Every structure is written in C-alpha cells, then in structure tokens.
Amino acid sequence: MAKRALKAIQKQEVIRIDIGCGKNKRPDFIGVDRRKYEGVDVVTDLLKPWPWKNGTVEEINASHVLEHFTGRQRVWIFNEMYRVLREGGTVTITTPHWASQRAYGDFTHQWPPVAESLYFYVNRNWRKENAPDNDIEWNPDGYNCHFEGTMGYGGLHPELFAKNTEAQHFAMKFYKEAVADMVATLVKKP
Numbered sequence: 001m002a003k004r005a006l007k008a009i010q011k012q013e014v015i016r017i018d019i020g021c022g023k024n025k026r027p028d029f030i031g032v033d034r035r036k037y038e039g040v041d042v043v044t045d046l047l048k049p050w051p052w053k054n055g056t057v058e059e060i061n062a063s064h065v066l067e068h069f070t071g072r073q074r075v076w077i078f079n080e081m082y083r084v085l086r087e088g089g090t091v092t093i094t095t096p097h098w099a100s101q102r103a104y105g106d107f108t109h110q111w112p113p114v115a116e117s118l119y120f121y122v123n124r125n126w127r128k129e130n131a132p133d134n135d136i137e138w139n140p141d142g143y144n145c146h147f148e149g150t151m152g153y154g155g156l157h158p159e160l161f162a163k164n165t166e167a168q169h170f171a172m173k174f175y176k177e178a179v180a181d182m183v184a185t186l187v188k189k190p
Contacts, residue, residue, distance in 0.1 A: 015057045017084075019046060020065025029061060047076055052084040060085065063094040067103065070110045075134075075143055078122050082145030085188040093184045097153065099176045119184050122147045147186035155180025 018029035025031035025039040033040045044051055046069075060081055066074060081091050096102035098113040120126045124146035127135050136144040153172050156179055160168050171178040 014059075015052065016059040016061070017042075017052070017057055018061040018063075020062060020068070024063070026061050029059075046080070047073055050080050050084055054083055055086050057084040058086055058089050060089070060091040062091065064096070066093055067095045067106075067109045067114050071112060072141060073110075074114075074118070075141065078143060078145045078147075079136075081186075082147065082188060087188055087190055089188045091147070091184075091186040091188075093186070094154065094181050097155075097179045097182050099178070100155075100180050101177065102180055114182065116151055116182065119147075119149055119151060119186070122149070122186065124189075146189045148189055149184050149186035152183045152185075153179040153181065154183050 016026075016029040017032050018026045019032045021029070021031040021033055021037075021040065022035075023037045023039060025041075030042060031037075031040040032042045032044060032046075034043065034045055036043050042051060046065075062077075062081075066077065069077060085091070095114040096109070098115045103109060103113040121131060121134055121143060122145050124135070124143075127143060128137075132138050134142050136142040156168065156172070157177060160171050160178060163171070
C-alpha cells in the first residue's frame with residue numbers, strides 16, 4: 001500500500017481495524033491482512049510493528065486470525081494491539097473453541113489452541129500476581145499489555161437449543177463440540 005494512502009487512513013478521526021480480515025472485512029473497518037484480497041486496505045505482517053501510531057485506534061476486530069499464530073507470536077500481537085489502541089479502546093477476538101474440531105481441522109492453526117485461560121494473561125494485575133514470568137518486567141518476550149475483558153461463546157450446537165440455560169452453560173464449559181467459537185471482548189486499561 002502506498003504511504004500516502006496509509007497516511008490518509010491514519011488521519012481518520014475514528015480508526016477501526018479488522019486484522020486478518022481476508023475477504024470478509026467488517027463494514028466501516030480498515031481491512032488488514034498479509035495478502036491483498038478484495039477489501040484489504042493495508043497489507044502488512046502482523047509480527048512486525050503495525051503501521052499505526054500509539055493510541056490511535058478505537059477498535060480492533062480479529063476474527064479467526066489469532067489461532068494461526070504460535071503462543072509466543074500471540075504475545076507480540078496482544079502487545080501491538082495494546083500499543084495502537086486508545087485507552088478504553090476495544091478488541092473483539094473470535095477463535096475456534098479449543099474443544100471443537102474446528103480448532104484442529106485446519107493444519108495452519110498453531111499449537112496450543114486458544115483457550116479461555118489465555119485472556120487471564122493479558123490482564124497485568126492477574127499476570128503479576130499469578131504468572132510473573134509472563135510479564136515484560138521479568139521476560140523480555142513477555143506481555144506488556146493490560147486488558148480487562150469478557151468471554152462468551154458462539155455457534156451453540158443445535159441439540160443444545162432445547163436445553164435450559166444452566167444445561168447449556170455446563171455443556172459449553174465441559175463438552176466437546178458444544179460450541180464452535182469463543183468470543184472475547186477486551187478493553188484497554190492504563
């Protein structure tokens with residue numbers, strides 16, 4: 001992408017980026033991918049510094065992209081999300097649920113599968129108390145981000161629709177193939 005076009009995108013008052021969007025960019029978002037597909041506005045490598053200035057992005061969408069990176073690479077991606085987001089900015093991350101065959105069927109998905117516990121590590125307070133060796137303070141490859149977030153699930157198996165809420169939640173937590181996706185919404189904290 002030409003530098004002039006990227007500068008025009010960066011001057012937008014509200015910047016929303018859809019990383020790893022492929023051909024499915026969200027409306028009103030800047031499409032970001034490593035390949036030039038229709039709808040991709042910025043072609044870049046997510047494992048190099050992102051082309052946005054610190055604190056300039058309002059919202060990030062990452063649908064079915066994080067699972068394509070290794071655990072260490074995911075740390076880099078979370079740190080870059082944190083760097084480019086404005087305080088209070090949000091990230092929505094959708095990945096295959098670790099207990100769904102969708103997490104394992106694609107040979108480009110990396111190990112380990114994305115699990116709910118990953119989202120504890122992106123919270124500085126939890127990390128410093130429970131896993132300090134994962135923090136940049138003690139590990140030069142560690143997290144320097146601080147997010148608070150919520151977790152949910154998408155793609156509930158059709159046979160669970162008739163069950164009550166308690167049974168659905170139990171199944172989502174413990175049964176293979178109960179849900180297809182995990183959805184996390186993170187908010188940048190200072």
